[in-house]
Amino acid sequence: MENPVTKYTELENIGSGGFGEVCRALDNATGGEVAIKKINLQGLRRKEVTVNELMVMKMNRNPNLVNCLDSYLVDDELWLVMEYMDGGTLSDAIDEMYISEYEMAAISRECLQGLDFLHSNYVIHRDVKSYNILLRTDGSVKLADFGLSAQLTPEQNRRSSVVGTSWWMAPEVVKGQPYGPKVDIWSLGIVGIEMVERQVPHCNESPTLAELLIATGGTPQLQQPKLFSALLRHFLSCCLQKNEERRWSAKELLQVKCKGAAGQTVSEDGLLLHWSPRHQMSPLPPHLHFCKSPFLLKILPLPLKH
Template sequence: MGSVTKPAAAAAASSKGDFSPRPEKWSQGSLFTSRTDPAAAQQQEVEGDSLELLRKIVNKENPRMKYTKLEYIGSGTFGDVCRAVDNATGGEVAIKKINLKGLRKKKLKVNELMVMKINRNPNLVNYLDSYLVGDELWLVMEFMDGGTLSDIISKTCLSEDQMAAIFQECLRGLYFLHSNHVIYRDVKSCNILLRTNGSVKLADFGLFAQLTPEQSRRSSVAGTSGWLAPEVVTGQPYGPKVDIWSLGIVGIEMVEREVPCRNAVPVSAQLLTARGERPQLRQPNRFSSCLRDFLSCCLQIDVKCRWSAKELLKHPFIRSAKPPCILAPLINAIKKKKEEWRKKM
């Protein structure tokens, strides 16, 4: 994948001013810091302020009376996920159960809950309700009956039309988050969920970072090895474009059915990224120049050259994308095979 040069229109759409103050929006600072007395706010946080906030935010009812567990379906960041049925409606939901032991996890979970409640979008898994059950926080979300993109990648080879539809939906979700000062920080195939109607949504906000006017960049290492952007690996301050790098890695996953350097130990994979070595397609000529250019726009080492979500939505590969409903036959076929396999076990 060669280097790219942004067109004038794309350059004009740069995210340079994307994080201007929006006081009407919730920010991490408004929950956990005091502008007049930071030391006092920090002490308050240590004394368990985050747990008190959770108690104020969550539903006070007993979720065991409202939902019936059907099965365990997987693990997300900081918690296990099960499929359940709403006893009143008969509809299926996903319940993420998070153990709150440990102060930092409590703080993170308040963050996750607030970002889910405030940032609602068709391309983000829909938040429904939350409860405190003993030492656990239960997050009730819509159930994505088509499984994960990781499942799809492991079972079949995606066409470029299918990839374009998936990229477009992910970018719409990321553009929404970035416009609302949120860095996702955990874009990977197992966090991209599907429905049997073809819809594609981002899930699991356990590692998100809420930016504020006072803190428009982050430097903490957060994410999953293999998908980390160079600036995260090298400990440099970073912004929302770390999500774009990770999306480019998801693109490599879709193309080659595995993460670059998958067989290398995590440290080796990170060293390659830290040295400024971009992932390369093993057989680039098998794919269109438009797809290759799109991936190149995502996987630029220099953040200034890496395209934003807004710019990528205007890339020719995405502009030619078909509606996500084209994914429905593929998702349903793979789901049917998985169900048949389960019956044989």
């Protein structure tokens, strides 16, 4: 019932797209910063996507998901007031800084925790990509933009609609085959390649051609794999299995019990990753210091599924 125009002071525009725009704003009551996503509601499809995003955000709260703080109807726009992530998008970070292997491991782990939460609640994100992974300078990594998410049920646990962003889509999606939550794991694997090579496979192709290449091509490969650890390559292999049954789930990637090199138990709940820094971190731009205290994961790899 409050008037958001008087409740918040807009500071700057921080993003825009087909939906509308996103601005950074100040909550006049608390003095805290928020992000306000202003969505144009004209058009039935846009209304469906918007309602979907709002419901997913309100029903699924988790430290690795961008949380919705409030929502308002302002004329023909829906305003979603969300927590502000001051580190920008992962896409920004990829463009502006060097990301070491152990930072990739930390980012991947946080994303997997968010995906495991969603999948455990029968939700598929369906648009995991670097633009929809947000960072904060305190080290937080969160998934965002749930407009294309699908709510499943124990009885109806598959979808077949071709939804997502072409270059990050899993093979079963572009083929129009029934699919489940593991499409998000494929997309996360593409994000992994993107962090390494600063671009996604088929990035110079049109969406239609990129989808054709995903459907008919082999497993995406690093251009210079020997420059990176076997552990990084192993993680990407677990994510980028074209056969959905052989692809690891978020829960499997997070719940692996294993031991460190000296035989000591490193983690009870475990991770698939055992990445360690190969290079020193390069200086970060002032607004991208989210890696000041990166997580150093020391976990041994496991064999691929057969």
